[in-house]
Amino acid sequence: MTSSPTRLGCHLGALRCSMSISTALDRIADSGRLDAVIEPVRKTVNKVLRPGAVKDVLHGVWLGHPLHPALAQVPLGAWMSAGLLDALPGNRKEADLLIATGIAAAVPTALAGAADWSEGEIGQQRVGAVHAVLNSAALVLYAGSLFARARGSRARGRRLAYAALGLASSSAGIGGHLAYHQAAGASHAATAARTLSHDWIDLGPLADLPDGQPMLRVSDDSDRPASLCVIRRGDMAHVLVDSCSHLGGPLHQGRLTDIGGNQCLVCPWHGGTFVLADGRAVRGPAVAAATVLQTRVSDGRLQAKVPERHEV
Ligand code: FES
Known part of the structure; x- marks a missing residue:
């Protein structure tokens, strides 16, 4: 089977795009610009989440697998489903419920991620910091969306939710880079x-x-x-x-x-x-x-x- 020149051009464009994202994330991993912020945050996380039973639960020692990527399915799945329902007529309460579920699930997901992040190597911590900032921004937008919906401003609520979904999805991609490219969580x-x-x-x-x-x-x-x-x-x-x-x-x-x-x-x-x-x-x-x-x-x-x- 042969590819048409147009399709081949698309494949090459996608390849170049994925390579440039990966290169950009590698540059972040190599750059010390964020270190002045990362170090105090890491120390604070390690003070709050001291090595012990709670931190081990958050790491996923009991599971034999990192807990954070498993938990991350819940908020992302809920928010994606809400995005789909928001695009269809009706389903208002269901979309609101899914957004609220995602916000609630984001809390333990973030705690598990913070536990892993605090014990990572420096490159993982730098990229992980970007991942955390995007997730936090998505969370704020989702909270704003829920607030707007509660006040009857559904159009504004939908706009905020779609902006949040874009951030959360991009952040999930960075999470994939951390796992597959930087071997965070790999044995x-x-x-x-x-x-x-x-x-x-x-x-x-x-x-x-x-x-x-x-x-x-x-x-x-x-x-x-x-x-x-x-x-x-x-x-x-x-x-x-x-x-x-x-x-x-x-x-x-x-x-x-x-x-x-x-x-x-x-x-x-x-x-x-x-x-x-x-x-x-x-x-x-x-x-x-x-x-x-x-x-x-x-x-x-x-x-x-x-x-x-x-x-x-
Ligand atoms: S516990 Fe981190 S390298 Fe062994």
């Missing part, structure tokens, strides 16, 4: 695991490892060198990909702790905590599991193997 442990050999990796004599102390072992016995965090416990060992699922922190520099009878490893960067036995995240900001390797001891040498699910 950095899974990404690192894909680069490792899928054969048994030799980690040297088990007896050479100190007991109960996280150690870095770099194996280069294949064309895919492995950086692994190894923790010997008696005559066995836990072996994890040395990359924290949150932002790739070096797990071998972490410390061991006991949580609810489980031996856990605490990431040195932001305190994300993982159960050694299965890698499960039990404290945020990490939500995805650490990658735990299968182990065996052969002729006194420790060997480890990456789970098959990471094979490409």
